[in-house]
Amino acid sequence: MIINKLKKKAGWAALEYIQPGNVVGVGSGSTAAYFIDALSSVKNYIKGAVSSSEMSSCKLKNLDVPLLDLNEVDVLDIYIDGADEINSKKYMIKGKGAALTREKIIASAAKKFICIVDSSKIVSVLGGVPLPIEVIPMARTIVSKRIMDLGGIPKYRKNIITENGNILLDVYNLTIFNALSLEEEINNIPGVVTVGLFARRAADIAIISGHQGIKVIE
Structure with a gap:
């Protein structure tokens, strides 16, 4: 499906923001799953990942990405996750996959939050999805x-x-x-x-994958 190709491109595009030695927060959902695939390609260069759901944790373990407990992490360098909707202020609705609380905790702890989405998730006003x-x-x-x-x-x-x-x-x-x-x-x-509104902790960067390529909003 075309939409899955766009999600995959968004997930892999986030890889350029990962630095050697980073502790990486990882979200949940289909676009985040593509990012986990990408992250596994640099697993030997990062300290490890903090996961927001059991599903993401299982995928990280299967790909031998070191899994860390947020309580034992001094600095969470970056958090990568998708969204159900995102607007121009980088406010989001999240939670379709039921992991919103853990996602919000990790997002709040991260020095930088990058939202990865396909272009269908971009809206002018939030509320088109539950x-x-x-x-x-x-x-x-x-x-x-x-x-x-x-x-x-x-x-x-x-x-x-x-x-x-x-x-x-x-x-x-x-x-x-x-x-x-x-x-x-x-x-x-x-x-x-x-609540699955991410406005107080909006994304710092949005990576949007569309038919014309990758667009980055900072």
């Missing part, structure tokens, strides 16, 4: 009510438990003009673990 929220199970109903007060339509993602033992709500019907404010408002709802 906004995921990780929620403590007992708070599902009360959080849903608060989200409806904000104009969103929350849907429980059935049969999915996050790696942190929580559930997910996917919020539809949001046109997000002020991502910074909405991220803070949702994160402050009791029972919310985190």
Whole structure:
């Protein structure tokens, strides 16, 4: 598929930002998986990788990339991950793969965050895709009510438990003009673990793979 070729090009394009001796944060999802393939080609030159999901960890292990615990890392040099949507400010919606909390933790720890996407993920206004929220199970109903007060339509993602033992709500019907404010408002709802809005920690660099080649926004 053409879209997979674009994702692969974005993943491999991120490799030029990896320096010898780096500790590299690795995201989740199909585009991040291509980056892991690329990272394995320089595995002997980096200190290792910090992973945001069990799926990414398994792939890293299978490719013999050294896996590190974030708690034991002094400096996380760079974090590479995809997005469900990204706008011109490099604000993102993430969480389709249910790893949003660990992704946000690693992104917050990284000195540099690079988002790798194909051009279909570029939007002028966020909200065209559902906004995921990780929620403590007992708070599902009360959080849903608060989200409806904000104009969103929350849907429980059935049969999915996050790696942190929580559930997910996917919020539809949001046109997000002020991502910074909405991220803070949702994160402050009791029972919310985190929301898949990445605005307070936006990407530093976006690598966009399109039919005309690679575009970099810094």
